[in-house]
Amino acid sequence: QETATKPNVIILATGGTIAGAGASAANSATYTAAKVGIDQLIAGVPELSQLANVRGEQVMQIASESITNDNLLQLGRRVAELADSKDVDGIVITHGTDTLEETAYFLNLVEKTDKPIVVVGSMRPGTAMSADGMLNLYNAVAVAGSKEARGKGVLVTMNDEIQSGRDVSKMMNIKTEAFKSPWGPLGMVVEGKSYWFRLPAKRHTMDSEFDIKNIKSLPNVGIAYSYGNVDDTAYKALAQSGAKAIIHVGTGNGSVSSRVVPTLQALRKDGVQIIRSSHVNNGGFVLRNAEQPDDKNDWVVAHDLNPQKARILAMVALTKTQDSKELQRMFWEY
Numbered sequence: 395q396e397t398a399t400k401p402n403v404i405i406l407a408t409g410g411t412i413a414g415a416g417a418s419a420a421n422s423a424t425y426t427a428a429k430v431g432i433d434q435l436i437a438g439v440p441e442l443s444q445l446a447n448v449r450g451e452q453v454m455q456i457a458s459e460s461i462t463n464d465n466l467l468q469l470g471r472r473v474a475e476l477a478d479s480k481d482v483d484g485i486v487i488t489h490g491t492d493t494l495e496e497t498a499y500f501l502n503l504v505e506k507t508d509k510p511i512v513v514v515g516s517m518r519p520g521t522a523m524s525a526d527g528m529l530n531l532y533n534a535v536a537v538a539g540s541k542e543a544r545g546k547g548v549l550v551t552m553n554d555e556i557q558s559g560r561d562v563s564k565m566m567n568i569k570t571e572a573f574k575s576p577w578g579p580l581g582m583v584v585e586g587k588s589y590w591f592r593l594p595a596k597r598h599t600m601d602s603e604f605d606i607k608n609i610k611s612l613p614n615v616g617i618a619y620s621y622g623n624v625d626d627t628a629y630k631a632l633a634q635s636g637a638k639a640i641i642h643v644g645t646g647n648g649s650v651s652s653r654v655v656p657t658l659q660a661l662r663k664d665g666v667q668i669i670r671s672s673h674v675n676n677g678g679f680v681l682r683n684a685e686q687p688d689d690k691n692d693w694v695v696a697h698d699l700n701p702q703k704a705r706i707l708a709m710v711a712l713t714k715t716q717d718s719k720e721l722q723r724m725f726w727e728y
């Protein structure tokens with residue numbers, strides 16, 4: 395029943411394991427993602443109605459490894475429309491966990507609202523023993539409906555933690571404690587109540603210079619992974635396929651093999667932006683002019699952003715500028 399005192403929370407469903415179904419309760423890892431519709435998901439957690447007036451909308455029904463830039467834009471535009479509505483107090487997005495961190499960071503950059511936006515998934519399908527989706531969704535609605543969550547950027551609620559959508563990453567599959575941030579969670583949500591401990595320091599949402607309403611399309615940005623004995627095949631192929639920027643997934647401090655350096659210098663001269671990130675576990679901590687002379691090569695560093703998050707920021711940034719110095723500024727600020 396609708397009441398004036400409860401917040402209005404919209405759940406936008408996109409698929410993933412939180413909407414997954416397996417053959418038996420023992421199937422925690424073997425199942426089909428994106429099977430269950432949003433109305434059924436909401437009906438499965440009647441306690442949601444104690445937290446908020448909840449309404450669901452099926453935006454897509456996919457496993458998140460298959461998300462496209464067009465899907466991202468479609469979701470981003472719908473979030474912006476709803477955030478503009480005075481009948482909406484908070485937005486929850488159910489999402490597959492594989493690319494959840496990318497979508498959360500994208501929305502964190504482009505949504506001009508201080509209303510809570512919470513992205514949530516699960517590691518086990520609803521049909522499994524000890525399924526985690528119900529509680530994760532309950533926590534997401536609790537946070538999205540709370541006043542304290544306003545203005546804190548896009549959030550992710552998994553495993554009782556409130557994480558910043560900018561920082562959080564799927565660090566482990568299978569485990570329900572899959573999502574971690576190198577800088578720690580922002581808070582906890584327990585029995586529908588949130589407990590906050592820190593705030594994001596980077597620019598986001600209201601304070602961002604990017605706006606989904608001004609983004610018509612996203613440019614082609616590719617990722618090339620580095621390792622011992624790497625050659626330049628992948629970098630050249632990405633450039634040939636029209637990449638405007640290449641995220642170099644370097645070793646350690648985003649270092650670049652001497653076998654690849656001349657190609658990356660040449661690609662930059664041809665107009666391709668080269669952005670150095672790292673493949674160390676948490677995304678690393680890549681500093682300018684350490685390991686490689688970025689000033690001389692006119693390259694950019696991704697700093698603490700992992701490669702997939704660096705790709706998101708590069709795409710969004712390139713809708714505004716083609717200048718590598720501006721790009722670098724954005725990589726420090728977001």
Ligand SMILES: NC(=O)CC[C@H](N)C(=O)O
Pocket residue numbers: 409410411412427456457458459489490491492493515516517518
């Ligand atoms: N745990 C999950 O959500 C993974 C399922 C699927 N690969 C997806 O990302 O949608």
